[in-house]
Amino acid sequence: MEWIQIIIAGLSGTILMTLFSHICGAVFNEEFSEPTLLNRMMRNSRMFSSEITDNDSRGWIIHFGIGQLMGFWLWFMFCYSGLGQAPVIGSLLGFLAGMAGVLGWLFLFNTHSNPPETDLKGYIVQLVIAHTIFGWSVYLLFQHWNPCWVQL
Incomplete structure (x- = not known):
């Protein structure tokens, strides 16, 4: 059951x-959807089919x-x-994950021969906030379920 809790x-x-x-x-009239941007990166790449749509499952699978x-x-x-196990720790770890995500996206955008158009600075700011939300929410669920069953 604990694995299911971690996956959920x-x-x-x-x-x-x-x-x-x-x-x-939507608020800033920009494309900030990670799966869509991943799909556009693949579509604009010579390694993938040009038939990849914005909503292609590959971007969603990679993102999730x-x-x-x-x-x-x-x-x-x-x-x-x-x-510690407080959700604020999750937020801080999510922030750090967001910084790692920023590095990954900057690498993708800077090395891609034809990156998708988006407000990169705005995307980076929202990406860090989004990862902070991710970490907070995951930690909140972990705090509720306490899935610490494996002894290392």
């Missing part, structure tokens, strides 16, 4: 983060897959880091 927490955090990105994109990896990382930090 990762999915929930990714959903909230993605919803925040969609709202920010990374969210699950981050969820497992947060579970490890929640249970074994000694940092």
Whole structure:
């Protein structure tokens, strides 16, 4: 049952983060959706089919897959880091994950031969906030469920 809780927490955090990105994109009339930007990166690349649409499943699978990896990382930090188990710690770890995400996206945008158009500075700011929301929400669920069953 604990694995399911970790997966649900990762999915929930990714959903909230993605919803925040969609709202920010709508408010600022920019494309901030991570799956859409991933799909556009692939579509504009010679390595992938030009038939990849903005809503292609590949961008969503990559985005949610990374969210699950981050969820497992947060579970490890929640249970074994000694940092504490308050949601504010999750927010701080989410912020750090956001900084790592920023580095990854900057790498993608700067090395891609034809990156998708978006307000990169605005995207980076909302990305850090979105990851902070991710970390907070995952930690909140972990605090509720306390899925620390494995002894390392």
